[in-house]
Amino acid sequence: MKTLNVDLGNRSYPIYIGQQLLTQKALLEPHIASKQVLVVSNDTVAPIYLDRLLATLESYDCYSVVLKDGEQYKSLDTLNQIFDSALSNKLNRQLTIIALGGGVIGDMAGFAASCYQRGVNFIQIPTTLLAQVDSSVGGKTAVNHPLGKNMIGAFYQPRCVLADISTLDTLPERELSAGIAEIIKYGVIRDTTFFEWLENNVGALLARDSNVLSYAIEVSCRNKAEIVEQDEHESGVRALLNFGHTFGHAIETACGYGVWLHGEAVAAGMCMAANLSHRLGWLSYDDKQRIVGLIKRAKLPIEPPVTMSSEQFVDLMAVDKKVEDGKLRLVLLKSLGGAVTTADFDKAIFKQFLSDIDAV
Amino acid sequence: MKTLNVDLGNRSYPIYIGQQLLTQKALLEPHIASKQVLVVSNDTVAPIYLDRLLATLESYDCYSVVLKDGEQYKSLDTLNQIFDSALSNKLNRQLTIIALGGGVIGDMAGFAASCYQRGVNFIQIPTTLLAQVDSSVGGKTAVNHPLGKNMIGAFYQPRCVLADISTLDTLPERELSAGIAEIIKYGVIRDTTFFEWLENNVGALLARDSNVLSYAIEVSCRNKAEIVEQDEHESGVRALLNFGHTFGHAIETACGYGVWLHGEAVAAGMCMAANLSHRLGWLSYDDKQRIVGLIKRAKLPIEPPVTMSSEQFVDLMAVDKKVEDGKLRLVLLKSLGGAVTTADFDKAIFKQFLSDIDAV
Numbered sequence A, B: 001m002k003t004l005n006v007d008l009g010n011r012s013y014p015i016y017i018g019q020q021l022l023t024q025k026a027l028l029e030p031h032i033a034s035k036q037v038l039v040v041s042n043d044t045v046a047p048i049y050l051d052r053l054l055a056t057l058e059s060y061d062c063y064s065v066v067l068k069d070g071e072q073y074k075s076l077d078t079l080n081q082i083f084d085s086a087l088s089n090k091l092n093r094q095l096t097i098i099a100l101g102g103g104v105i106g107d108m109a110g111f112a113a114s115c116y117q118r119g120v121n122f123i124q125i126p127t128t129l130l131a132q133v134d135s136s137v138g139g140k141t142a143v144n145h146p147l148g149k150n151m152i153g154a155f156y157q158p159r160c161v162l163a164d165i166s167t168l169d170t171l172p173e174r175e176l177s178a179g180i181a182e183i184i185k186y187g188v189i190r191d192t193t194f195f196e197w198l199e200n201n202v203g204a205l206l207a208r209d210s211n212v213l214s215y216a217i218e219v220s221c222r223n224k225a226e227i228v229e230q231d232e233h234e235s236g237v238r239a240l241l242n243f244g245h246t247f248g249h250a251i252e253t254a255c256g257y258g259v260w261l262h263g264e265a266v267a268a269g270m271c272m273a274a275n276l277s278h279r280l281g282w283l284s285y286d287d288k289q290r291i292v293g294l295i296k297r298a299k300l301p302i303e304p305p306v307t308m309s310s311e312q313f314v315d316l317m318a319v320d321k322k323v324e325d326g327k328l329r330l331v332l333l334k335s336l337g338g339a340v341t342t343a344d345f346d347k348a349i350f351k352q353f354l355s356d357i358d359a360v
Helices: A025-031 A046-056 A076-088 A103-115 A129-135 A165-170 A173-190 A192-206 A210-230 A237-242 A245-255 A262-279 A285-297 A310-317 A347-359 B025-031 B046-056 B076-088 B103-115 B129-135 B165-170 B173-190 B192-206 B210-230 B237-242 B245-255 B262-279 B285-297 B310-317 B347-359
Strands: A002-006 A013-018 A036-042 A061-067 A096-101 A121-126 A140-145 A148-155 A161-164 A330-335 A338-342 B002-006 B013-018 B036-042 B061-067 B096-101 B121-126 B140-145 B148-155 B161-164 B330-335 B338-342
Touching: A002 A210, A013 A210, A025 A121, A036 A046, A036 A076, A036 A103, A046 A061, A046 A096, A046 A165, A061 A076, A076 A103, A076 A140, A076 B076, A076 B140, A076 B148, A096 A103, A103 A121, A103 A129, A103 A140, A103 A148, A103 B103, A103 B148, A121 A129, A129 A165, A129 A173, A129 A210, A140 B076, A148 A245, A148 B076, A148 B103, A161 A165, A161 A210, A165 A210, A173 A192, A173 A210, A173 A237, A173 A262, A173 A285, A173 A330, A173 A338, A192 A210, A192 A285, A210 A237, A237 A245, A237 A330, A237 A338, A245 A262, A245 A310, A245 A330, A262 A285, A262 A330, A262 A347, A310 A347, B002 B210, B013 B210, B025 B121, B036 B046, B036 B076, B036 B103, B046 B061, B046 B096, B046 B165, B061 B076, B076 B103, B076 B140, B096 B103, B103 B121, B103 B129, B103 B140, B103 B148, B121 B129, B129 B165, B129 B173, B129 B210, B148 B245, B161 B165, B161 B210, B165 B210, B173 B192, B173 B210, B173 B237, B173 B262, B173 B285, B173 B330, B173 B338, B192 B210, B192 B285, B210 B237, B237 B245, B237 B330, B237 B338, B245 B262, B245 B310, B245 B330, B262 B285, B262 B330, B262 B347, B310 B347
Parallel strands: A013 A161, A036 A061, A036 A096, A096 A121, A121 A161, B013 B161, B036 B061, B036 B096, B096 B121, B121 B161
Antiparallel strands: A002 A013, A140 A148, A330 A338, B002 B013, B140 B148, B330 B338
C-alpha cells in the first residue's frame, strides 16, 4: 500500500492506495469521529461492495443510503435523500459520512457532509478510476443544476481517501476509459514525463495491469495534491485542473447529464482545447497530435457530439466558474505540459474555431 | 451611526447600525466584489424596501429574486429559486448576494451564497429586529428539513451587516416582540447589567423609541460578536447562544414551520429552560420569575403550545445539534447571567419536568 499526504494545515489528510483496502478497519478507524456512520452509495456499487464495507465497520452504528446511479441524479433532490436518511435515523453532528462509489457519489456525499448540521466528518472511498485519480482528492463537492454542472457545492476536505484498486476489477470498460481521461490530463497540463509514460502504458492501463494502475493513480494523486496544496479554493493555479472541463461541462449539460460520462466529455474537451491552442499558434502540430492520439488510444471521444452547435457552447460556457467580469477564461496550452488559464487569446480565431463546430 | 467589528481574522467584518442606511451606497460599495449583485428578498419586504435598495445600487448590474415570506418556505426548494435566478441571469463567481429581509431571508441567502459556484460574496441587510440583533451576525446559515430546524446549512460569514433601524418602522408588533426575545437572551445568559436595563426599558422598546432600539441592537450585536469571535464554529461557548433554542426548535418543528415565529418559540423555550434550571436547584425562584416576567412583558409566550406532548419534545430534541454520543445537552442556567451547556443534569427531574407538560 502507498500513502500520500495532502498537506492543508489542519485539514491535511492521507490518501491510501492499494489492494483490498475495503476490509482494513485499521485504516478507517482513526478518521471516524463517533459511533455513528452513514455510508452513501449507489445501486450499481452497493450490491457489490456495500456488505464488505459494512462488515469492516460492524463495531459502529452503521447506516446506509443507496442512491440511483448516474450523473442525472446528481441533484438537490437526490441530495435530500441523504438528509432524509440521516434525520430519520436521528444522526447527530458527530456523524461520519462515507462515500462509497464514483465521482457522483463522492461529490454528493461530500456536499451533504459539508452542510448536514453545518458540517460533519467525511471519508472518501472511490470505486471508479476517475474518482480515485481525481474527484475524491481536493475537497470539491457539488450537485448539478439544470443550467450548469457543479453549480451548487462547497470546498470540503475529506478526513481520508481510501482508493482500493481491487474495486476497479468490476468497473465497466467505458468507465475505465473515462478515468484515464483525467489521468492523461495531468500529463498534458504539467507532467511531460508522465505523459510519455502514458504513451507507453495506455494499453496496460486498459488491460487493468494492477502495477500500472497503481502507479498511474499514485502519480495522478500526487499531481493533484501538489496543486490543491498551493491553491485550495481555486483562486489561481488550481484552475489548470479544469483543462478540457469548460468545453466538457458544456457537452455534459447540453447532452443531458449522464448521456456522456464526465471523463468522456473531458476527453473531447481536452481535444478541443488542444486544437484551439494549436490554432492560436501556441501548441505545435506534433504535440497536438500526440495529445489527441493518446486520448484516442484510451478509447475516448476526440470530438464534441455532432448534435451540438457553437451557440450552445457559447451559451453554456457563459456560466463557467472561470468567467470573470463577463470575460470567458479558458485553460489552454502554451506547450505540452505547459497549461495556462487566460482570457487573453485571439477572439477572432476563437470565433472561427467555434463556428467550425457547426460546419461538421 | 455606530460601527461594530466582528473580529474573525481574514473573515472579519463590520456591523453598521443606524438610521436610513439603505440609501448609503458608500457603506455597501467596499463590500461588493464586482458589477454583479443579486438581492434576495421576500414578498413582504420587497414591496417596501427593494426599490430603495436598487436605487442605491443603480451603478451595478443588479438582479433580484423575491421569495415567499415565512419560515415554512425556508427549504431546499425555495433555496433552488435563488440558484435558478442566478443561473438564468448567468451570474458568475464574482457575484455578491445581498439578503434584504428577516432571519429566514438572511439564512437562505447566506446559504445560497456559501454554495453558489462553491461560494460567492455575501452581504446582510436585516430588516427585522430579530435579524438585526441575532441571525444576521455570526455566519450561521441554513434551511429547514421537515424533520428538523436548520439541519442543512453552512458557517459562512457576510462581508458586512447593515442594520437600518428605519426599516423597523414597518415591522408588525408580533415580529417586534419576537426580536426582543433574542435581545433578552443575551441578558439572561451572560449580561446581567443589560438584563436590568431591559427590565427598565422593555416598554420603550415595544414603543420603538429609536434611541432605545439602537442601544439594544448595539449591545446585542456586541454580545454576539464577542461569543462568535471566541468560537466561530460552535465547538464550545457559542452553544450558549442556543439558550431556549433546543425547546424552541422542537416547538417550531412540531407546530409546523411558520405557525410560531422563531422568537416566540425561543421565548417559550427560554421559560422552559429557566423553569428546568430552577427545578434542578440551580436557579433561584426570584431569578426565574424575573426572566419569565420580562419575557411576558415583551408580549411573548411563556409556555409551550398546549397541543404539544412530552413525547414530541423528546423525539424532536433527539436530533438537536448539541446531542453528543446519544446524550442530549441543554443550555441551562446556574444563575441569572450564568448559562452553561451540559448533559450533566438530574434525568429524573428532567423526566418529571417533561411529563408535567402532558398534565397541562
